[in-house]
Amino acid sequence: MAKILEVKNLVTGYRGKDGFIKAVDGVSFDIEKGETVCIVGESGSGKSVTSMSIMRLVEYENGQILDGEIIFNGEDLTTKNAEQMRKIRGSKVSMIFQEPLTALNPVFTVGKQISESILFHQKMTKQEALIKAEELLSLVGLSEPKTRLKQYPHELSGGMRQRVMIAMALATNPELLIADEPTTALDVTIEAQILELLRKLREQNDMSIMLITHDIGVAVEMSHRIIIMYAGKVMEISETSDIIRKPYHPYTKALLESVPTMDGERGTELKSIKGSIPSLNQLPKGCRFAPRCPLATEQCHSQEPPLVAKDNRQVACWHVDKFINQADTEQGREGDYVE
Amino acid sequence: MLRFILNRLGQSVVLMLIVTMITFFLINLAPGGPTGAMRMEASPEERQAIIERLGLDQPVIVRYGQWLGDALQGDLGTSFNSSEPVIKRIFDRLPYTIELTVFTVIFSVTIGIIIGVISAIKRGRAQDHFINFSSVIGLSVPSFWLGLMFILLFSVELKWLPASGVGPRGEAFDLVTYLKHIIMPVIILSMTILPNIVRFTRSSMLEVISQNYIRTIRAKGAKEFIVLYIHALRNALIPVITVIGVLIPRLLSGAVITETIFGWTGIGSLIIEAANSRDYPLVMGITVVITLVVVLSNLVVDLVYSKVDPRVKNLA
Ligand SMILES: Nc1ncnc2c1ncn2[C@@H]1O[C@H](COP(=O)(O)OP(=O)(O)O)[C@@H](O)[C@H]1O
Ligand SMILES: [Mg+2]
Numbered sequence: 001m002a003k004i005l006e007v008k009n010l011v012t013g014y015r016g017k018d019g020f021i022k023a024v025d026g027v028s029f030d031i032e033k034g035e036t037v038c039i040v041g042e043s044g045s046g047k048s049v050t051s052m053s054i055m056r057l058v059e060y061e062n063g064q065i066l067d068g069e070i071i072f073n074g075e076d077l078t079t080k081n082a083e084q085m086r087k088i089r090g091s092k093v094s095m096i097f098q099e100p101l102t103a104l105n106p107v108f109t110v111g112k113q114i115s116e117s118i119l120f121h122q123k124m125t126k127q128e129a130l131i132k133a134e135e136l137l138s139l140v141g142l143s144e145p146k147t148r149l150k151q152y153p154h155e156l157s158g159g160m161r162q163r164v165m166i167a168m169a170l171a172t173n174p175e176l177l178i179a180d181e182p183t184t185a186l187d188v189t190i191e192a193q194i195l196e197l198l199r200k201l202r203e204q205n206d207m208s209i210m211l212i213t214h215d216i217g218v219a220v221e222m223s224h225r226i227i228i229m230y231a232g233k234v235m236e237i238s239e240t241s242d243i244i245r246k247p248y249h250p251y252t253k254a255l256l257e258s259v260p261t262m263d264g265e266r267g268t269e270l271k272s273i274k275g276s277i278p279s280l281n282q283l284p285k286g287c288r289f290a291p292r293c294p295l296a297t298e299q300c301h302s303q304e305p306p307l308v309a310k311d312n313r314q315v316a317c318w319h320v321d322k323f324i325n326q327a328d329t330e331q332g333r334e335g336d337y338v339e
Numbered sequence: 340m341l342r343f344i345l346n347r348l349g350q351s352v353v354l355m356l357i358v359t360m361i362t363f364f365l366i367n368l369a370p371g372g373p374t375g376a377m378r379m380e381a382s383p384e385e386r387q388a389i390i391e392r393l394g395l396d397q398p399v400i401v402r403y404g405q406w407l408g409d410a411l412q413g414d415l416g417t418s419f420n421s422s423e424p425v426i427k428r429i430f431d432r433l434p435y436t437i438e439l440t441v442f443t444v445i446f447s448v449t450i451g452i453i454i455g456v457i458s459a460i461k462r463g464r465a466q467d468h469f470i471n472f473s474s475v476i477g478l479s480v481p482s483f484w485l486g487l488m489f490i491l492l493f494s495v496e497l498k499w500l501p502a503s504g505v506g507p508r509g510e511a512f513d514l515v516t517y518l519k520h521i522i523m524p525v526i527i528l529s530m531t532i533l534p535n536i537v538r539f540t541r542s543s544m545l546e547v548i549s550q551n552y553i554r555t556i557r558a559k560g561a562k563e564f565i566v567l568y569i570h571a572l573r574n575a576l577i578p579v580i581t582v583i584g585v586l587i588p589r590l591l592s593g594a595v596i597t598e599t600i601f602g603w604t605g606i607g608s609l610i611i612e613a614a615n616s617r618d619y620p621l622v623m624g625i626t627v628v629i630t631l632v633v634v635l636s637n638l639v640v641d642l643v644y645s646k647v648d649p650r651v652k653n654l655a
Contacts, residue, residue: 055558057554057557057558060554060557061554082563086560086561086562087560088560089557089558089559089560090558090559090560090561091560094558094559095558097551097554097555097558099551102550102551102552103551103552103554103555104552104555105552105555105556105570105573105574106552106574106648106649106650107573107574107577107647107648107649108570108573109649116559116561117559117560120559120560120561120562120565121560152649152650154649154650165555168555168559
């Protein structure tokens with residue numbers, strides 16, 4: 001299958017007191033046409049920064065792409081100038097965000113905000129754009145689209161706002177849709193509806209989706225492949241079916257164990273591993289996950305493991321073989337690394 | 340909407356009562372009194388006669404009651420000094436103050452917003468530092484001093500602009516001469532509100548620029564011009580509008596000083612004349628008019644506010 005996006009060794013930093021602080025440090029992955037890829041990791045892993053780098057929006061927020069390539073449809077986005085990038089943003093690559101209330105401009109109507117998305121990229125009259133906006137609103141499943149056009153964001157519910165965001169993102173038939181935690185702010189039933197909508201739209205429009213979530217449960221439901229990120233690095237990339245069958249990285253396993261059981265609460269903290277994600281100015285010298293990893297050895301604390309191919313996946317762990325074997329022999333035993 | 344306006348007008352009436360009452364008692368507590376300021380040579384008996392004729396021997400509370408009764412019928416009394424009705428004296432002068440303040444508001448709001456936006460966009464760079472520095476200077480330099488410096492420079496030294504007066508009116512009116520007369524007063528009066536507008540626009544704009552919806556608009560592929568001047572500015576202006584309402588009383592008190600310096604015969608210089616000559620009815624009349632202007636302009640600001648911010652729909 002052809003690749004729509006290839007991110008190679010992406011390094012993105014934010015201006016700090018003494019030089020750049022790297023929020024994303026050497027991330028590589030790709031997305032195929034028509035594929036849904038999920039990026040999963042705890043809050044602060046650099047998921048949003050990765051997506052903002054692809055959109056080249058980091059430079060408006062005190063950040064900069066320091067190294068690497070972002071090949072979209074065969075063209076390197078990192079070499080585009082502001083105007084070239086503007087034409088790609090919102091037309092070939094669209095993005096939706098976490099907080100649908102604050103992500104919409106409070107002083108403009110829904111109709112104005114959707115139709116301008118169209119008008120930024122296509123030549124048509126305002127009237128025609130409004131008609132298209134109405135169609136988009138029905139496409140994303142909003143009732144009474146004509147009335148909605150005249151409403152302001154605060155007059156809609158959270159789920160409706162997120163549908164408006166999606167309508168806006170679809171305005172110009174993007175080839176890639178980046179969704180950054182689109183359902184985190186919504187309750188579970190609405191979340192399921194929005195995810196279902198995304199799935200349906202992907203099939204209808206033949207686009208690729210890069211879905212960001214801190215909830216590996218959502219990723220498992222939605223994606224063909226999963227990218228596990230931690231503290232600005234990729235830890236594991238694997239087919240979704242493989243990853244649920246058998247994680248190759250201790251961090252992936254921890255994430256999977258954090259998925260709530262039938263009666264459990266959906267937690268954001270990793271219950272099976274102590275500690276928290278390191279802050280960017282106090283990164284460990286070796287593997288970034290080592291301070292929390294039950295398998296960590298001297299080597300893990302001193303040397304950073306590269307992301308290497310293993311079977312059908314990519315893993316960044318010095319002890320991947322040991323980990324796989326251990327998991328095999330101790331299969332079924334819960335809470336392997338609860339201290 | 341109508342209910343909101345009526346409600347506000349009701350509040351305004353109460354406010355007007357309180358303001359006039361306080362003013363009335365304060366000027367009557369001041370030492371001297373109108374006869375003390377009279378320049379004519381008058382014997383104590385003559386003074387006493389005048390006091391009785393003006394009703395100044397009555398208790399303050401009774402006089403306030405009389406004043407209020409007359410005022411409610413549209414009679415603000417007769418000026419002690421000129422024996423003309425107070426209303427006439429005020430309306431002779433009011434248009435000049437309206438000219439001055441309207442021009443000042445237009446000038447300060449336009450320039451203030453432009454400079455504030457530039458300052459926000461160039462945050463932390465040389466332009467921003469320069470604007471912040473100038474705002475602090477503008478706020479701290481007294482306007483009477485700056486006014487005199489302007490006169491010295493542009494009128495006395497360079498002889499470009501007239502030092503004083505409102506310029507010829509009526510038949511002799513001429514736009515260029517008019518502008519030459521009004522430009523210095525407008526600039527000096529602007530100094531009382533412009534720095535506030537600049538600083539408020541800047542902080543409002545900075546806050547808006549960091550909002551999530553600005554990121555969304557960029558993600559949609561908007562040109563930077565549209566991001567900043569359509570989406571961001573429209574939001575940033577909402578709080579700026581309230582600040583303009585707050586600044587109007589300050590503008591009017593600034594007008595007193597500015598009009599006096601530039602011999603601009605508006606209501607601001609009239610109030611100085613009235614106070615100096617203890618012309619009580621005139622002072623009271625001007626107080627009523629100024630309070631009315633402040634109250635009405637705040638009402639207008641609130642109405643504009645509700646138009647600009649769709650989240651403020653139900654004013655009632
Ligand atoms: N505008 C910014 N300025 C400075 N640091 C930032 C900025 N945005 C994100 N970061 C830092 O980058 C790291 C990764 O953030 P992010 O990509 O938002 O994480 P997440 O995986 O939760 O989306 C965090 O440590 C965050 O503090
Ligand atoms: Mg995020």
